[in-house]
Amino acid sequence: MAGEHDPPGDAELWRRGDRDSFGVLFERHVEAVWNYSYRLTGSWEQAQDITSATFLTAWRTRADAPLVRDSALPILYGIAGNLVRTAHRGRARRTRLRLRLAGPGDTAVPDHADAVAHRVDERERLRRVVAEIGRLPRAQRAVAELCLLGELPVADAARHLGVSEVTVRANLSRARARLRGSAEDTR
Numbered sequence: 001m002a003g004e005h006d007p008p009g010d011a012e013l014w015r016r017g018d019r020d021s022f023g024v025l026f027e028r029h030v031e032a033v034w035n036y037s038y039r040l041t042g043s044w045e046q047a048q049d050i051t052s053a054t055f056l057t058a059w060r061t062r063a064d065a066p067l068v069r070d071s072a073l074p075i076l077y078g079i080a081g082n083l084v085r086t087a088h089r090g091r092a093r094r095t096r097l098r099l100r101l102a103g104p105g106d107t108a109v110p111d112h113a114d115a116v117a118h119r120v121d122e123r124e125r126l127r128r129v130v131a132e133i134g135r136l137p138r139a140q141r142a143v144a145e146l147c148l149l150g151e152l153p154v155a156d157a158a159r160h161l162g163v164s165e166v167t168v169r170a171n172l173s174r175a176r177a178r179l180r181g182s183a184e185d186t187r
Contacts, residue, residue, distance in 0.1 A: 007024065008021075008024075009070050010025060010028070010067060010070055010071050010072040010073075011067050011070035013025050013072075014062060014067055014072055017062055017063065022055075022058075022059055022062070025058075025072055026055055028072075029072060029073055029076055030051060030055070032073060032076075032150075033051050033054050033055070033073075033076050033077070033080055034047050034048070034051045035047075036077055036080055036149060036150045037050035037051050037054070037080050037084065039126065039130065039149040039150075040080065040081065040084040040130055040145070040149060041084055041087075041130070042126045042127040042130060046084075046087070050080050050083050050084055050087070051080070053083050054076055054079045054080045054083060055076070057079045057083070058072070058075065058076055058079055068156055068159040068160045069155070069156055069159060071156065073150075073152070073156075074146070074152060074156050074157070074159070074160035075160070077145070077146060077150045077152065077160075078146075078160060081142075081145050081146075085134075088134075129179070130149070132178075132179055132182045133145060133148070133149070133175070133179070136175050136178060136179075139167075139171045140171045140172075140174050140175040140178070141175070142161060142171075143157060143161070143168050143171040143172045143175060144171075144172065144175040144176075144179070146160065146161070147168070147172050148172075148175070148176075154168050154169055154172070
């Protein structure tokens with residue numbers, strides 16, 4: 001039985017919408033959002049930036065976003081995933097532009113952060129997995145990001161995506177099969 005001194009749930013804090021309530025939500029979920037962002041990016045620095053932007057976006061749009069099962073986490077994961085995809089598209093555009101502007105004799109200077117990341121096997125493996133997830137069909141990718149990277153339960157992912165649990169399980173099974181196939185192809 002919940003006591004009168006138990007902290008309020010996410011739904012109550014979200015509904016209140018004041019700075020103190022949102023601060024409690026931040027403290028409650030910042031680690032999970034950072035971990036999720038790190039899994040998507042493979043970079044500590046990018047995960048920090050994405051986490052900050054996620055909470056800022058959530059604060060600005062809190063009145064328009066309904067909670068799933070009284071938890072703010074699925075919404076926060078959704079925002080973080082969108083921010084990562086936007087950042088990835090921006091990096092890809094900048095890279096294409098840099099390559100177009102480079103003359104025939106120009107050579108690119110390697111980024112120190114990339115050199116460090118390539119030395120760490122776990123980061124590289126995580127990046128490959130995230131890249132493979134990014135190549136999945138949209139429905140499978142959304143489920144894989146929420147359930148595999150974000151460790152969200154199937155029921156929560158289904159509510160967040162507005163589909164049945166059976167659909168989430170089917171897409172998750174297909175995504176896992178494709179990811180296993182990709183892993184076997186790279187051996």
